[in-house]
Amino acid sequence: MTARLQEILMDLLDLDHEPADTDGRHTIEDWNSLAHVRIVHALESEFDVRFPDWVLTADRVTVAELAELIEPA
Amino acid sequence: MTGTVRFTDADVAAFADASHDHNPLHVDPAFARSTPFGRTVVHGALAGITALHRLGADIRGTRLLFQEPVFTDEPYTVVHDGRRVFLRGRGQVVLKAVPRTGTLSRPPAAASITPLHDPTIRTRPREHAEITPGMELTGRYEPRWDGLAALTGGPTTPAHLALAFGSYASGMVLPGRDGVLAEIDLRLYAPPSPHRPLGYRLRVENHDPRSRITTCSAVLTAEETPVAELRLCSFAGRRVERPTLDRVARFLPPGSGLTGRTVLVVGCSRGFGAALTLALLSQGAVVHGTYASSRPAAGAAGPHADRLRLHQADATDPAAMAKVLESITGNLTGVVLNATPPLRPIALSSEAAADARHHADQAIAAAMVPLSCALPKLNRTGHWALFVSTEAVTAPPAHWPHYITAKAAIEGLASWLAHNHAEVDTAVLRLPPMRTELTNTPTGHLNARAPEELAAAVVRRLLRQDWPSTPWSFPAEATIR
Numbered sequence: 001m002t003a004r005l006q007e008i009l010m011d012l013l014d015l016d017h018e019p020a021d022t023d024g025r026h027t028i029e030d031w032n033s034l035a036h037v038r039i040v041h042a043l044e045s046e047f048d049v050r051f052p053d054w055v056l057t058a059d060r061v062t063v064a065e066l067a068e069l070i071e072p073a
Numbered sequence: 074m075t076g077t078v079r080f081t082d083a084d085v086a087a088f089a090d091a092s093h094d095h096n097p098l099h100v101d102p103a104f105a106r107s108t109p110f111g112r113t114v115v116h117g118a119l120a121g122i123t124a125l126h127r128l129g130a131d132i133r134g135t136r137l138l139f140q141e142p143v144f145t146d147e148p149y150t151v152v153h154d155g156r157r158v159f160l161r162g163r164g165q166v167v168l169k170a171v172p173r174t175g176t177l178s179r180p181p182a183a184a185s186i187t188p189l190h191d192p193t194i195r196t197r198p199r200e201h202a203e204i205t206p207g208m209e210l211t212g213r214y215e216p217r218w219d220g221l222a223a224l225t226g227g228p229t230t231p232a233h234l235a236l237a238f239g240s241y242a243s244g245m246v247l248p249g250r251d252g253v254l255a256e257i258d259l260r261l262y263a264p265p266s267p268h269r270p271l272g273y274r275l276r277v278e279n280h281d282p283r284s285r286i287t288t289c290s291a292v293l294t295a296e297e298t299p300v301a302e303l304r305l306c307s308f309a310g311r312r313v314e315r316p317t318l319d320r321v322a323r324f325l326p327p328g329s330g331l332t333g334r335t336v337l338v339v340g341c342s343r344g345f346g347a348a349l350t351l352a353l354l355s356q357g358a359v360v361h362g363t364y365a366s367s368r369p370a371a372g373a374a375g376p377h378a379d380r381l382r383l384h385q386a387d388a389t390d391p392a393a394m395a396k397v398l399e400s401i402t403g404n405l406t407g408v409v410l411n412a413t414p415p416l417r418p419i420a421l422s423s424e425a426a427a428d429a430r431h432h433a434d435q436a437i438a439a440a441m442v443p444l445s446c447a448l449p450k451l452n453r454t455g456h457w458a459l460f461v462s463t464e465a466v467t468a469p470p471a472h473w474p475h476y477i478t479a480k481a482a483i484e485g486l487a488s489w490l491a492h493n494h495a496e497v498d499t500a501v502l503r504l505p506p507m508r509t510e511l512t513n514t515p516t517g518h519l520n521a522r523a524p525e526e527l528a529a530a531v532v533r534r535l536l537r538q539d540w541p542s543t544p545w546s547f548p549a550e551a552t553i554r
Contacts, residue, residue, distance in 0.1 A: 041281045053519050057519050059471060
Protein backbone atom coordinates (compact mmCIF):
# COMPACT_ATOMS: atom_id res chain seq x y z
CA MET A 1 0.00 0.00 0.00
CA THR A 2 2.80 2.41 0.88
CA ALA A 3 4.45 1.60 -2.43
CA ARG A 4 1.25 2.51 -4.29
CA LEU A 5 0.95 5.70 -2.28
CA GLN A 6 4.50 6.58 -3.29
CA GLU A 7 3.73 5.81 -6.94
CA ILE A 8 0.72 8.10 -6.91
CA LEU A 9 2.67 10.91 -5.28
CA MET A 10 5.58 10.51 -7.69
CA ASP A 11 3.21 10.52 -10.66
CA LEU A 12 1.05 13.47 -9.67
CA LEU A 13 3.95 15.57 -8.40
CA ASP A 14 6.28 14.40 -11.17
CA LEU A 15 8.99 13.49 -8.67
CA ASP A 16 12.22 11.75 -9.63
CA HIS A 17 12.52 9.99 -6.29
CA GLU A 18 10.26 8.64 -3.58
CA PRO A 19 9.25 11.28 -1.07
CA ALA A 20 10.26 10.69 2.54
CA ASP A 21 7.66 10.07 5.24
CA THR A 22 8.29 13.56 6.58
CA ASP A 23 7.83 15.22 3.21
CA GLY A 24 4.65 17.12 2.52
CA ARG A 25 3.27 20.37 1.22
CA HIS A 26 5.82 22.27 3.26
CA THR A 27 8.84 20.52 1.68
CA ILE A 28 7.82 19.81 -1.93
CA GLU A 29 7.47 22.93 -4.03
CA ASP A 30 5.05 21.47 -6.55
CA TRP A 31 2.71 20.15 -3.85
CA ASN A 32 0.45 23.19 -4.13
CA SER A 33 -3.24 23.35 -3.30
CA LEU A 34 -4.34 22.06 -6.71
CA ALA A 35 -1.88 19.15 -6.62
CA HIS A 36 -3.03 18.41 -3.08
CA VAL A 37 -6.65 18.13 -4.12
CA ARG A 38 -5.68 15.81 -6.95
CA ILE A 39 -3.61 13.67 -4.61
CA VAL A 40 -6.47 13.39 -2.14
CA HIS A 41 -8.90 12.45 -4.89
CA ALA A 42 -6.50 9.91 -6.40
CA LEU A 43 -5.87 8.27 -3.03
CA GLU A 44 -9.57 8.16 -2.23
CA SER A 45 -10.27 6.47 -5.55
CA GLU A 46 -7.34 4.08 -5.30
CA PHE A 47 -7.91 2.97 -1.72
CA ASP A 48 -11.69 3.39 -1.62
CA VAL A 49 -11.62 5.71 1.36
CA ARG A 50 -12.99 9.16 2.03
CA PHE A 51 -10.76 11.60 3.84
CA PRO A 52 -12.27 14.18 6.16
CA ASP A 53 -12.54 17.69 4.72
CA TRP A 54 -9.68 19.00 6.83
CA VAL A 55 -7.29 16.87 4.79
CA LEU A 56 -8.36 18.71 1.64
CA THR A 57 -7.62 22.10 3.15
CA ALA A 58 -4.62 21.17 5.29
CA ASP A 59 -1.58 23.36 4.71
CA ARG A 60 0.69 20.81 6.31
CA VAL A 61 0.13 17.15 5.74
CA THR A 62 2.94 14.64 5.42
CA VAL A 63 3.34 11.41 3.48
CA ALA A 64 3.26 9.52 6.77
CA GLU A 65 -0.04 11.16 7.73
CA LEU A 66 -1.57 10.24 4.39
CA ALA A 67 -0.36 6.67 4.84
CA GLU A 68 -2.04 6.57 8.24
CA LEU A 69 -5.28 7.87 6.80
CA ILE A 70 -5.46 5.12 4.21
CA GLU A 71 -4.20 2.43 6.61
CA PRO A 72 -7.64 1.08 7.61
CA ALA A 73 -8.38 0.44 3.97
CA MET B 74 19.14 26.36 -21.05
CA THR B 75 17.06 29.34 -20.02
CA GLY B 76 15.21 32.18 -21.64
CA THR B 77 12.46 34.62 -20.88
CA VAL B 78 9.01 35.03 -22.31
CA ARG B 79 6.29 37.62 -21.87
CA PHE B 80 2.81 37.09 -23.26
CA THR B 81 0.67 39.95 -24.52
CA ASP B 82 -3.07 40.48 -24.78
CA ALA B 83 -2.61 40.25 -28.54
CA ASP B 84 -1.05 36.78 -28.14
CA VAL B 85 -4.04 35.66 -26.09
CA ALA B 86 -6.51 37.08 -28.61
CA ALA B 87 -4.64 35.40 -31.47
CA PHE B 88 -4.60 32.03 -29.70
CA ALA B 89 -8.30 32.32 -28.84
CA ASP B 90 -9.00 32.96 -32.50
CA ALA B 91 -6.74 30.15 -33.73
CA SER B 92 -7.82 27.49 -31.21
CA HIS B 93 -11.47 28.63 -30.86
CA ASP B 94 -11.03 28.66 -27.09
CA HIS B 95 -12.97 31.84 -26.31
CA ASN B 96 -13.48 30.96 -22.67
CA PRO B 97 -14.21 34.25 -20.88
CA LEU B 98 -11.49 33.63 -18.33
CA HIS B 99 -9.07 34.36 -21.17
CA VAL B 100 -10.87 36.99 -23.21
CA ASP B 101 -13.43 38.78 -21.03
CA PRO B 102 -11.86 41.10 -18.44
CA ALA B 103 -15.17 41.64 -16.63
CA PHE B 104 -15.74 37.90 -16.25
CA ALA B 105 -12.14 37.31 -15.22
CA ARG B 106 -12.43 39.94 -12.49
CA SER B 107 -15.16 37.84 -10.93
CA THR B 108 -12.81 34.87 -10.60
CA PRO B 109 -10.09 34.23 -8.03
CA PHE B 110 -7.52 35.30 -10.64
CA GLY B 111 -8.81 38.88 -10.77
CA ARG B 112 -7.80 39.38 -14.40
CA THR B 113 -7.66 37.49 -17.67
CA VAL B 114 -5.37 34.47 -17.79
CA VAL B 115 -3.15 33.32 -20.66
CA HIS B 116 -4.34 30.03 -22.18
CA GLY B 117 -2.32 27.26 -20.56
CA ALA B 118 -1.98 25.62 -23.97
CA LEU B 119 -0.40 28.76 -25.40
CA ALA B 120 2.13 28.75 -22.59
CA GLY B 121 2.53 25.01 -23.22
CA ILE B 122 3.26 25.50 -26.90
CA THR B 123 5.96 27.95 -25.91
CA ALA B 124 7.42 25.36 -23.56
CA LEU B 125 7.20 22.64 -26.21
CA HIS B 126 9.54 24.61 -28.44
CA ARG B 127 12.18 23.94 -25.78
CA LEU B 128 11.41 20.23 -25.54
CA GLY B 129 12.10 19.51 -29.20
CA ALA B 130 9.91 18.90 -32.20
CA ASP B 131 9.99 15.09 -32.10
CA ILE B 132 8.05 14.77 -28.85
CA ARG B 133 5.44 12.04 -29.20
CA GLY B 134 4.01 12.41 -25.75
CA THR B 135 3.97 15.25 -23.27
CA ARG B 136 2.47 15.99 -19.93
CA LEU B 137 1.80 19.61 -19.15
CA LEU B 138 1.05 20.61 -15.58
CA PHE B 139 -0.53 24.03 -15.21
CA GLN B 140 0.38 24.76 -11.63
CA GLU B 141 -0.33 28.48 -11.37
CA PRO B 142 -1.96 31.00 -13.70
CA VAL B 143 0.08 32.74 -16.39
CA PHE B 144 -0.72 36.42 -16.93
CA THR B 145 0.01 38.81 -19.75
CA ASP B 146 2.69 41.48 -19.41
CA GLU B 147 4.56 39.58 -16.74
CA PRO B 148 8.01 38.08 -17.24
CA TYR B 149 8.43 34.32 -17.12
CA THR B 150 11.65 32.37 -17.21
CA VAL B 151 11.82 29.23 -19.33
CA VAL B 152 14.19 26.65 -17.88
CA HIS B 153 15.13 23.38 -19.60
CA ASP B 154 16.88 20.98 -17.24
CA GLY B 155 17.64 18.43 -19.93
CA ARG B 156 14.38 16.51 -19.52
CA ARG B 157 11.67 18.86 -18.34
CA VAL B 158 10.84 22.42 -19.22
CA PHE B 159 9.65 24.80 -16.56
CA LEU B 160 8.01 28.17 -16.83
CA ARG B 161 8.75 30.16 -13.69
CA GLY B 162 7.21 33.41 -12.52
CA ARG B 163 6.40 35.13 -9.22
CA GLY B 164 8.97 32.89 -7.55
CA GLN B 165 7.30 29.63 -8.45
CA VAL B 166 6.87 27.10 -11.22
CA VAL B 167 3.71 28.02 -13.11
CA LEU B 168 3.95 25.36 -15.81
CA LYS B 169 5.88 22.16 -16.18
CA ALA B 170 6.26 20.18 -19.43
CA VAL B 171 7.51 16.63 -19.19
CA PRO B 172 8.08 14.26 -22.11
CA ARG B 173 6.06 11.08 -21.69
CA THR B 174 6.02 7.72 -23.37
CA GLY B 175 3.65 4.78 -23.18
CA THR B 176 -0.09 4.83 -23.29
CA LEU B 177 -2.36 6.88 -21.09
CA SER B 178 -3.60 5.03 -18.05
CA ARG B 179 -7.34 4.70 -17.84
CA PRO B 180 -9.47 4.57 -14.75
CA PRO B 181 -12.24 1.98 -14.48
CA ALA B 182 -14.85 2.81 -17.10
CA ALA B 183 -18.08 4.36 -15.94
CA ALA B 184 -21.28 3.57 -17.77
CA SER B 185 -21.71 5.76 -20.82
CA ILE B 186 -24.30 8.46 -20.77
CA THR B 187 -26.08 9.49 -23.95
CA PRO B 188 -23.58 11.65 -25.83
CA LEU B 189 -23.97 15.35 -26.42
CA HIS B 190 -22.91 16.42 -29.89
CA ASP B 191 -21.65 19.69 -31.36
CA PRO B 192 -21.97 19.50 -35.15
CA THR B 193 -20.05 22.76 -35.53
CA ILE B 194 -17.25 24.44 -33.63
CA ARG B 195 -18.64 26.25 -30.64
CA THR B 196 -18.46 30.00 -30.40
CA ARG B 197 -19.90 30.12 -26.87
CA PRO B 198 -18.73 27.82 -24.10
CA ARG B 199 -21.02 25.14 -22.78
CA GLU B 200 -22.39 25.56 -19.26
CA HIS B 201 -23.04 22.33 -17.40
CA ALA B 202 -25.41 22.22 -14.46
CA GLU B 203 -23.98 18.84 -13.58
CA ILE B 204 -20.92 16.81 -14.55
CA THR B 205 -21.17 13.05 -14.26
CA PRO B 206 -18.64 10.29 -14.92
CA GLY B 207 -19.53 8.58 -18.17
CA MET B 208 -20.75 11.75 -19.89
CA GLU B 209 -19.66 11.78 -23.50
CA LEU B 210 -19.41 14.68 -25.88
CA THR B 211 -18.57 14.44 -29.54
CA GLY B 212 -18.05 17.03 -32.23
CA ARG B 213 -15.97 18.51 -34.97
CA TYR B 214 -12.84 20.54 -34.54
CA GLU B 215 -10.53 22.43 -36.80
CA PRO B 216 -8.22 25.19 -35.69
CA ARG B 217 -7.52 28.23 -37.81
CA TRP B 218 -4.43 26.69 -39.34
CA ASP B 219 -2.89 29.93 -40.52
CA GLY B 220 -3.47 31.56 -37.15
CA LEU B 221 -1.91 28.65 -35.31
CA ALA B 222 1.07 28.64 -37.67
CA ALA B 223 1.54 32.37 -37.17
CA LEU B 224 1.54 31.94 -33.41
CA THR B 225 4.01 29.07 -33.39
CA GLY B 226 6.25 30.62 -36.00
CA GLY B 227 6.33 27.56 -38.22
CA PRO B 228 4.38 24.59 -39.48
CA THR B 229 1.67 23.33 -37.17
CA THR B 230 2.89 20.16 -35.51
CA PRO B 231 0.59 17.46 -34.14
CA ALA B 232 1.53 18.67 -30.66
CA HIS B 233 0.39 22.22 -31.45
CA LEU B 234 -2.83 20.87 -32.89
CA ALA B 235 -3.46 18.63 -29.87
CA LEU B 236 -2.80 21.45 -27.41
CA ALA B 237 -5.07 23.84 -29.28
CA PHE B 238 -7.76 21.17 -29.19
CA GLY B 239 -7.15 20.48 -25.49
CA SER B 240 -7.66 24.15 -24.76
CA TYR B 241 -10.88 24.22 -26.78
CA ALA B 242 -12.14 20.99 -25.23
CA SER B 243 -11.66 22.19 -21.67
CA GLY B 244 -12.60 25.83 -22.13
CA MET B 245 -15.53 25.48 -24.51
CA VAL B 246 -16.91 21.96 -24.15
CA LEU B 247 -16.22 20.37 -20.80
CA PRO B 248 -16.15 21.79 -18.17
CA GLY B 249 -16.74 24.71 -20.55
CA ARG B 250 -17.41 28.19 -19.24
CA ASP B 251 -16.42 27.52 -15.64
CA GLY B 252 -13.40 25.34 -16.46
CA VAL B 253 -9.80 25.98 -15.49
CA LEU B 254 -7.30 23.60 -17.06
CA ALA B 255 -4.90 21.90 -14.65
CA GLU B 256 -3.20 19.28 -16.79
CA ILE B 257 -2.94 17.96 -20.34
CA ASP B 258 -1.34 14.57 -20.84
CA LEU B 259 -1.15 13.83 -24.54
CA ARG B 260 0.06 11.10 -26.85
CA LEU B 261 0.47 11.75 -30.53
CA TYR B 262 -0.20 9.27 -33.30
CA ALA B 263 -0.35 9.78 -37.04
CA PRO B 264 -0.03 13.38 -38.21
CA PRO B 265 -3.35 14.72 -39.47
CA SER B 266 -3.99 15.51 -43.08
CA PRO B 267 -3.25 19.18 -43.31
CA HIS B 268 -6.08 21.65 -43.19
CA ARG B 269 -8.82 19.07 -42.75
CA PRO B 270 -11.57 19.08 -40.13
CA LEU B 271 -11.16 16.63 -37.27
CA GLY B 272 -13.54 14.77 -35.05
CA TYR B 273 -13.33 14.26 -31.32
CA ARG B 274 -14.83 12.23 -28.52
CA LEU B 275 -14.62 13.53 -24.97
CA ARG B 276 -15.55 11.39 -22.00
CA VAL B 277 -15.74 12.25 -18.32
CA GLU B 278 -13.66 9.64 -16.53
CA ASN B 279 -13.81 11.08 -13.07
CA HIS B 280 -15.45 13.94 -11.24
CA ASP B 281 -14.97 14.80 -7.59
CA PRO B 282 -18.05 16.73 -6.42
CA ARG B 283 -16.24 18.16 -3.38
CA SER B 284 -13.36 19.79 -5.22
CA ARG B 285 -15.02 19.74 -8.67
CA ILE B 286 -11.83 18.38 -10.21
CA THR B 287 -12.83 16.69 -13.47
CA THR B 288 -10.77 14.28 -15.54
CA CYS B 289 -11.71 13.64 -19.14
CA SER B 290 -10.21 11.43 -21.81
CA ALA B 291 -10.30 12.67 -25.36
CA VAL B 292 -9.51 11.24 -28.75
CA LEU B 293 -8.93 13.49 -31.73
CA THR B 294 -9.46 11.77 -35.07
CA ALA B 295 -8.93 12.50 -38.76
CA GLU B 296 -11.23 10.44 -40.92
CA GLU B 297 -11.69 7.95 -38.09
CA THR B 298 -7.93 7.58 -37.57
CA PRO B 299 -6.70 8.66 -34.12
CA VAL B 300 -4.39 11.64 -34.32
CA ALA B 301 -3.94 12.25 -30.62
CA GLU B 302 -5.17 10.97 -27.32
CA LEU B 303 -5.42 13.32 -24.38
CA ARG B 304 -6.24 13.24 -20.72
CA LEU B 305 -7.51 16.59 -19.51
CA CYS B 306 -7.76 17.49 -15.87
CA SER B 307 -9.74 20.63 -15.11
CA PHE B 308 -11.34 22.43 -12.22
CA ALA B 309 -15.00 23.13 -12.85
CA GLY B 310 -15.72 26.30 -10.91
CA ARG B 311 -18.91 26.86 -9.01
CA ARG B 312 -21.51 29.52 -9.48
CA VAL B 313 -21.06 31.91 -6.62
CA GLU B 314 -24.23 33.70 -5.67
CA ARG B 315 -23.92 37.40 -5.04
CA PRO B 316 -25.17 38.59 -1.66
CA THR B 317 -28.85 39.44 -1.56
CA LEU B 318 -31.14 41.27 0.85
CA ASP B 319 -33.14 38.08 1.35
CA ARG B 320 -30.11 36.17 2.54
CA VAL B 321 -29.03 39.06 4.77
CA ALA B 322 -32.51 39.01 6.31
CA ARG B 323 -32.07 35.36 7.29
CA PHE B 324 -29.39 36.49 9.71
CA LEU B 325 -30.56 40.03 10.49
CA PRO B 326 -34.20 41.11 10.32
CA PRO B 327 -34.75 44.47 8.60
CA GLY B 328 -34.84 47.39 11.04
CA SER B 329 -34.33 51.11 11.47
CA GLY B 330 -31.53 51.25 14.04
CA LEU B 331 -29.13 53.00 11.69
CA THR B 332 -31.58 55.52 10.27
CA GLY B 333 -29.89 58.88 9.84
CA ARG B 334 -26.40 57.33 9.83
CA THR B 335 -24.11 57.58 6.84
CA VAL B 336 -21.48 54.91 6.20
CA LEU B 337 -18.72 54.66 3.60
CA VAL B 338 -17.92 51.10 2.47
CA VAL B 339 -14.65 51.03 0.54
CA GLY B 340 -14.82 47.92 -1.67
CA CYS B 341 -18.56 47.24 -1.85
CA SER B 342 -18.91 45.37 -5.12
CA ARG B 343 -18.82 41.76 -4.00
CA GLY B 344 -18.33 39.29 -1.19
CA PHE B 345 -18.24 40.66 2.32
CA GLY B 346 -18.29 44.30 1.16
CA ALA B 347 -21.48 43.73 -0.83
CA ALA B 348 -23.11 41.81 2.02
CA LEU B 349 -22.20 44.46 4.58
CA THR B 350 -23.54 47.19 2.31
CA LEU B 351 -26.88 45.38 2.11
CA ALA B 352 -26.93 44.73 5.85
CA LEU B 353 -26.31 48.42 6.61
CA LEU B 354 -29.00 49.46 4.13
CA SER B 355 -31.43 46.99 5.70
CA GLN B 356 -31.08 48.87 9.00
CA GLY B 357 -31.81 52.28 7.52
CA ALA B 358 -28.30 53.64 6.90
CA VAL B 359 -27.29 55.74 3.93
CA VAL B 360 -24.38 53.89 2.32
CA HIS B 361 -21.74 55.32 0.03
CA GLY B 362 -19.97 52.39 -1.61
CA THR B 363 -16.85 52.48 -3.72
CA TYR B 364 -15.83 49.93 -6.30
CA ALA B 365 -12.81 49.72 -8.57
CA SER B 366 -14.21 48.19 -11.73
CA SER B 367 -17.04 45.72 -11.07
CA ARG B 368 -20.09 47.92 -10.65
CA PRO B 369 -22.49 46.39 -8.15
CA ALA B 370 -26.04 45.90 -9.30
CA ALA B 371 -28.00 48.75 -7.76
CA GLY B 372 -31.07 46.57 -8.07
CA ALA B 373 -29.66 44.32 -5.36
CA ALA B 374 -30.46 47.08 -2.86
CA GLY B 375 -34.16 46.67 -3.66
CA PRO B 376 -36.35 49.11 -1.72
CA HIS B 377 -33.23 50.71 -0.21
CA ALA B 378 -31.72 51.75 -3.55
CA ASP B 379 -32.46 55.41 -2.85
CA ARG B 380 -30.07 55.28 0.12
CA LEU B 381 -27.23 53.67 -1.85
CA ARG B 382 -24.67 55.93 -3.54
CA LEU B 383 -22.16 54.11 -5.73
CA HIS B 384 -18.81 55.62 -6.65
CA GLN B 385 -16.31 54.14 -9.07
CA ALA B 386 -13.06 55.08 -7.40
CA ASP B 387 -9.66 53.49 -6.98
CA ALA B 388 -9.19 53.24 -3.22
CA THR B 389 -5.45 53.81 -3.61
CA ASP B 390 -5.96 57.09 -5.48
CA PRO B 391 -6.01 60.07 -3.08
CA ALA B 392 -7.70 62.39 -5.60
CA ALA B 393 -10.44 59.87 -6.37
CA MET B 394 -11.11 59.16 -2.71
CA ALA B 395 -11.10 62.86 -1.83
CA LYS B 396 -13.77 63.36 -4.47
CA VAL B 397 -15.88 60.59 -2.95
CA LEU B 398 -15.61 62.19 0.50
CA GLU B 399 -16.50 65.61 -0.91
CA SER B 400 -19.70 64.16 -2.25
CA ILE B 401 -20.78 63.05 1.23
CA THR B 402 -22.68 65.93 2.71
CA GLY B 403 -23.31 66.07 6.44
CA ASN B 404 -21.96 63.64 8.97
CA LEU B 405 -20.10 60.46 8.21
CA THR B 406 -20.83 57.95 10.94
CA GLY B 407 -18.50 55.18 9.92
CA VAL B 408 -16.09 53.84 7.35
CA VAL B 409 -15.43 50.24 6.38
CA LEU B 410 -11.98 49.61 4.89
CA ASN B 411 -12.57 46.48 2.83
CA ALA B 412 -10.80 47.07 -0.48
CA THR B 413 -7.98 44.72 -1.39
CA PRO B 414 -6.12 43.95 -4.62
CA PRO B 415 -6.60 40.60 -6.38
CA LEU B 416 -4.89 37.82 -4.47
CA ARG B 417 -2.52 35.52 -6.31
CA PRO B 418 -0.19 33.00 -4.72
CA ILE B 419 3.39 34.13 -4.42
CA ALA B 420 6.26 32.00 -3.16
CA LEU B 421 8.51 34.36 -1.29
CA SER B 422 11.90 34.45 -2.96
CA SER B 423 14.32 37.05 -4.21
CA GLU B 424 12.74 36.94 -7.67
CA ALA B 425 9.21 37.40 -6.29
CA ALA B 426 9.92 39.86 -3.50
CA ALA B 427 9.05 42.85 -5.68
CA ASP B 428 5.66 41.31 -6.57
CA ALA B 429 4.94 40.58 -2.93
CA ARG B 430 5.88 44.10 -1.90
CA HIS B 431 3.74 45.59 -4.65
CA HIS B 432 0.70 43.66 -3.41
CA ALA B 433 1.33 44.79 0.15
CA ASP B 434 1.80 48.41 -0.99
CA GLN B 435 -1.49 48.36 -2.87
CA ALA B 436 -3.40 46.71 -0.05
CA ILE B 437 -2.08 49.12 2.56
CA ALA B 438 -2.82 52.08 0.31
CA ALA B 439 -6.39 50.81 -0.19
CA ALA B 440 -6.92 51.25 3.56
CA MET B 441 -4.64 54.19 4.32
CA VAL B 442 -5.80 56.50 1.54
CA PRO B 443 -9.55 56.24 2.28
CA LEU B 444 -8.91 56.53 6.01
CA SER B 445 -6.83 59.66 5.57
CA CYS B 446 -9.55 61.19 3.40
CA ALA B 447 -12.36 60.19 5.77
CA LEU B 448 -10.68 61.07 9.04
CA PRO B 449 -11.64 64.76 9.11
CA LYS B 450 -15.31 63.74 8.86
CA LEU B 451 -14.96 60.88 11.33
CA ASN B 452 -13.05 62.73 13.97
CA ARG B 453 -15.72 62.89 16.64
CA THR B 454 -17.14 60.78 19.41
CA GLY B 455 -19.46 57.99 18.41
CA HIS B 456 -18.08 57.57 14.94
CA TRP B 457 -16.26 54.45 13.95
CA ALA B 458 -13.87 52.73 11.55
CA LEU B 459 -13.81 49.04 10.67
CA PHE B 460 -10.64 47.48 9.29
CA VAL B 461 -11.24 44.24 7.42
CA SER B 462 -8.54 41.68 8.13
CA THR B 463 -8.45 37.90 8.10
CA GLU B 464 -8.10 35.14 10.63
CA ALA B 465 -5.38 33.80 8.35
CA VAL B 466 -3.00 36.22 10.09
CA THR B 467 -2.86 33.71 12.94
CA ALA B 468 -2.14 30.75 10.62
CA PRO B 469 -0.56 32.21 7.48
CA PRO B 470 -0.88 30.07 4.33
CA ALA B 471 2.45 29.23 2.70
CA HIS B 472 1.91 31.09 -0.56
CA TRP B 473 0.34 34.24 0.87
CA PRO B 474 3.22 36.09 2.52
CA HIS B 475 2.20 39.31 0.77
CA TYR B 476 -1.43 39.03 1.87
CA ILE B 477 -0.55 38.36 5.50
CA THR B 478 2.00 41.17 5.51
CA ALA B 479 -0.61 43.58 4.18
CA LYS B 480 -3.32 42.54 6.63
CA ALA B 481 -0.90 42.77 9.56
CA ALA B 482 -0.01 46.28 8.41
CA ILE B 483 -3.69 47.22 8.18
CA GLU B 484 -4.19 45.96 11.72
CA GLY B 485 -1.26 48.19 12.67
CA LEU B 486 -3.03 51.13 11.07
CA ALA B 487 -6.10 50.35 13.17
CA SER B 488 -3.93 50.29 16.27
CA TRP B 489 -2.53 53.68 15.33
CA LEU B 490 -6.03 55.10 14.88
CA ALA B 491 -7.26 53.72 18.20
CA HIS B 492 -4.28 55.18 20.01
CA ASN B 493 -4.19 58.58 18.39
CA HIS B 494 -7.89 59.19 17.78
CA ALA B 495 -9.49 57.58 20.79
CA GLU B 496 -12.75 59.39 20.01
CA VAL B 497 -13.17 57.14 16.96
CA ASP B 498 -14.33 53.65 17.79
CA THR B 499 -11.97 51.36 15.97
CA ALA B 500 -12.31 47.68 15.24
CA VAL B 501 -10.47 45.01 13.32
CA LEU B 502 -12.54 42.27 11.74
CA ARG B 503 -10.53 39.10 11.47
CA LEU B 504 -12.88 37.30 9.15
CA PRO B 505 -12.87 33.56 8.45
CA PRO B 506 -13.00 32.15 4.91
CA MET B 507 -16.20 33.07 3.10
CA ARG B 508 -17.97 31.70 0.05
CA THR B 509 -17.14 34.41 -2.44
CA GLU B 510 -15.94 34.70 -6.00
CA LEU B 511 -12.40 34.97 -4.68
CA THR B 512 -12.61 31.59 -2.94
CA ASN B 513 -14.08 29.83 -5.97
CA THR B 514 -11.23 27.32 -5.92
CA PRO B 515 -11.12 23.54 -5.44
CA THR B 516 -11.00 23.87 -1.65
CA GLY B 517 -11.83 27.52 -1.03
CA HIS B 518 -15.47 26.79 -0.25
CA LEU B 519 -14.79 24.10 2.33
CA ASN B 520 -15.53 25.37 5.84
CA ALA B 521 -16.34 28.76 4.33
CA ARG B 522 -19.11 30.92 5.75
CA ALA B 523 -21.76 32.96 3.99
CA PRO B 524 -20.67 36.61 3.75
CA GLU B 525 -24.21 37.66 4.69
CA GLU B 526 -23.89 35.81 8.01
CA LEU B 527 -20.71 37.66 8.93
CA ALA B 528 -22.02 40.99 7.70
CA ALA B 529 -25.10 40.51 9.88
CA ALA B 530 -22.91 39.74 12.90
CA VAL B 531 -20.95 42.95 12.36
CA VAL B 532 -24.06 45.08 12.00
CA ARG B 533 -25.62 43.57 15.13
CA ARG B 534 -22.56 44.77 17.02
CA LEU B 535 -22.91 48.22 15.49
CA LEU B 536 -26.55 48.36 16.51
CA ARG B 537 -25.66 47.45 20.08
CA GLN B 538 -22.71 49.85 19.99
CA ASP B 539 -20.89 46.93 21.47
CA TRP B 540 -17.43 48.35 21.28
CA PRO B 541 -14.76 46.43 23.16
CA SER B 542 -12.76 47.91 26.00
CA THR B 543 -9.52 46.73 24.46
CA PRO B 544 -8.34 48.70 21.48
CA TRP B 545 -9.18 47.70 17.93
CA SER B 546 -10.68 44.33 18.65
CA PHE B 547 -14.16 43.75 17.37
CA PRO B 548 -15.91 41.95 18.69
CA ALA B 549 -14.06 41.54 21.97
CA GLU B 550 -12.47 38.28 20.89
CA ALA B 551 -11.18 40.03 17.75
CA THR B 552 -12.43 37.24 15.55
CA ILE B 553 -16.02 36.73 14.55
CA ARG B 554 -16.78 33.05 14.58
